[in-house]
Amino acid sequence: MKFLLVITSLLILFSCKEKFDDKTYQENKENLAQRENEHPTQFLKISSNDKKNLFGATIIKGKIINTASVAAYKNARIKMICYQNGIRVQEHEDAMTDIIKPGTMRNFKLRYHLPKGTDSLALSIMSADVIIDSTVSLQK
Numbered sequence: 001m002k003f004l005l006v007i008t009s010l011l012i013l014f015s016c017k018e019k020f021d022d023k024t025y026q027e028n029k030e031n032l033a034q035r036e037n038e039h040p041t042q043f044l045k046i047s048s049n050d051k052k053n054l055f056g057a058t059i060i061k062g063k064i065i066n067t068a069s070v071a072a073y074k075n076a077r078i079k080m081i082c083y084q085n086g087i088r089v090q091e092h093e094d095a096m097t098d099i100i101k102p103g104t105m106r107n108f109k110l111r112y113h114l115p116k117g118t119d120s121l122a123l124s125i126m127s128a129d130v131i132i133d134s135t136v137s138l139q140k
Contacts, residue, residue: 029070036071040128043068044076044100048123060110062123066100073128074099080110083120090115099131 036043048062064076075095082090098106 033070036068037130040068040071040073040130041125043071044073044125044128046078046123046125048121050121056113057111058114058118058121060112060121060123061107062110063105063107064096064100064125065105066102068102070102072099072101072131074131076100076128077126078108078110079124079126080112081122082114082118083122084115084117085119089118093126100128 043066045065045067046062048060050058050060052058066073075097078094078096080092081088092112094110096106096108100106
């Protein structure tokens with residue numbers, strides 16, 4: 001009886017063991033890389049805060065976070081729209097030339113003389129270039 005129990009336990013133990021499928025892993029990684037390369041704006045997040053200095057210029061400090069797991073990006077184009085009472089009054093575009101590796105963030109600082117009465121700002125990522133070199137994108 002004990003022998004039957006030991007044999008059954010061993011059969012269950014060996015039948016439950018999954019093999020690591022390197023081919024499926026590589027396919028998933030390639031699919032993820034393709035999606036990250038085609039839609040960089042979905043994987044770049046931006047956050048910021050702003051304040052006026054003594055000279056009347058608005059200082060915008062922020063960060064861009066790369067949530068991608070494979071792709072690295074550079075030349076991220078930032079679009080800033082200034083609003084006054086809900087109406088767009090001015091628009092600016094900037095490019096951040098730093099490389100943003102997967103899972104990292106980059107700080108930025110912008111300085112503008114905005115129109116009087118500007119009460120809010122909206123920042124967004126317009127586009128970014130994908131770095132194809134795998135050695136850059138895999139290093140953190």
